Amino acid sequence: MKSVVELKVKANAIRNYQNGYPLITKDTIKNVEVLKEEGNIVHLTDDSNQFIAKGYYGKQNKGIGWILTRNKNTKIDYSFFKNKILIAINKRQSYYDDLQTNAFRIFNGEGDGVGGFTIDYYDGYYVINWYSEGIYAYKEQVIRVLDELGDYKAIYEKKRFDTKGQYLDDDDFVKGERGEFPIIVTENGIRYAAYLNDGAMTGIFLDQHDVRKAIRDRYAKGKHVLNTFSYTGAFSVAAALGGAEKTTSVDLAKRSKSKTIEQFSVNGIDYEAQDIRVMDVFDYFKYAKRKNLKFDLIILDPPSFARSKKHTFSTAKDYPALLKDTIEITDKNGVIVASTNNATFGMKKFKGFVEKAFKEMKVGYSILEEFRLPGDFMVHKDFPQGNYLKVLVIQKKN
Structure with a gap:
């Protein structure tokens, strides 16, 4: 049985925990020094030793543990x-x-x-x-x-x-x-090759299934599609199955090409009719501008943070600049699927990035659709940071 450690909550954080906030953070606890062994059950109390909530101690990038119940007598078994x-x-x-x-x-x-x-x-x-x-x-x-x-x-x-x-x-x-x-x-109905034994990622991000369906069903037909930061090409496959005239997939990782070929192949799509580039996305933007390439549909789903030999990219800081590069190579009335899984900012700020980029480019736009996490990715109502996915389908107006 796990031993119980009592944590004293700072006065300004008590109400949040009482109201349902589930993440235990270091800055809300007075006596963090008592925490020794991860996995220990913790009781959150106020200065009068009144019980607030029960959770466990476990360090991750978000905090130092999670609340499991507000019933002191519930056994964590x-x-x-x-x-x-x-x-x-x-x-x-x-x-x-x-x-x-x-x-x-x-x-x-x-x-x-x-x-x-x-x-x-x-x-x-x-x-x-x-x-x-x-x-x-x-x-x-x-x-x-x-x-x-x-x-x-x-x-x-x-x-x-x-x-x-x-x-x-x-x-x-x-x-x-x-x-x-x-x-x-x-x-x-789309087939994907998945590897469950090959590192942290399996070859497909399950949280994007509604977006892939929308691309296939509503946005890809007859379009020239650019999929940036394409990973294993899942968006490209969805676009091709939706009738895209051609897809271009761009990712810096060397293995992205063989993985993308594999995803096209398991769906019976001729990968040689598609364009698969192993290169820095930012270099590809420069190449596309030099060649005067334009795309009808561009998918932007960058990692929250990425570093290459030439570039360091952070969505929280650099997304507007990324959008500006994208707007330049988006054809008139073309569509940009802008996505981020960065949990440090919300949809309002993300829409602000879009507004800033289009305003600076002196280009009009309209948001056709927006997506958050799909139904299988349940979100805690008192923890908005958990709803990390933000996707905007944006049409360029001129």
């Missing part, structure tokens, strides 16, 4: 995790019933009541992401719940909590029958 996971799975029944989709999130951290870990489902395989040693201490309980549910092929895990914030590179396999990778999953 197998039954607790079973209840949370079963409720989460029941909320995703429509995804299980969807014959066109077999890859989605079944547990989304604090959005489903336990911050610090997520569970994704890939056609019978579970992938658990652990974000702190604290929550990893409860691995046995989580695995037991999945065992009791049964009928899975295998469980894989991603331990994402070493001291430098880097992915811990060791064997991802937990139990079951090891997969033959890639496995081919489907999302809204």
Whole structure:
């Protein structure tokens, strides 16, 4: 049984925790020095020793732990995790019933009541992401719940909590029958090759499934499409299946080309009819301007922070400049799908980036659609930072 540590909450933070805020942060606690072993249960109290909430100690980039309940008598045991996971799975029944989709999130951290870990489902395989040693201490309980549910092929895990914030590179396999990778999953009828045993990323970002569907169904037909920071080309595949005249995928990572070829191939698309470039996106913008290339649809989904030999990019600082480069090579009445997963700012600020870029370029625009996290990525109502995804579909007006 995990020992209980009492944490004294600063007066100015008590109301937030009472009102439902789930993240325990260092700056709200008076006696952080009492925290020793990650995974310990913590009781948050005021100066009069009045109980506020119960959680666990686990360091990740967001804070030092998560609140699990406001009931002092609730035990954080197998039954607790079973209840949370079963409720989460029941909320995703429509995804299980969807014959066109077999890859989605079944547990989304604090959005489903336990911050610090997520569970994704890939056609019978579970992938658990652990974000702190604290929550990893409860691995046995989580695995037991999945065992009791049964009928899975295998469980894989991603331990994402070493001291430098880097992915811990060791064997991802937990139990079951090891997969033959890639496995081919489907999302809204689109096929994607996924690797569950190859580092932190699997080859597809599940949180973008609504956006990929929109690109295929509403924006790609007959268009010249540029997919920047293209990773494995998932957006490009969606565009090609939506009838795009041609797609161009650009990413600096050398392996992006073979991965993109693979994604086109599993969908029966002739990858040689597409353009796949391994180069710095910013260099490609310069190349496109020199060649007077224009695109009808451009997808911008950069990492929150990236560094190459020539450039350092931060979405919080550099997104307006990225948009300005994009506007220059967007054809008249063309569409830009602008996306970011940076949790440090909200949609209002993101729309401000768009306004700033278009204003400085002296170009009109309208926002056709906006997307946040899809339904399987449940969000905690008192933790807006958890709704990190922001996507705007923008039409250039002149």
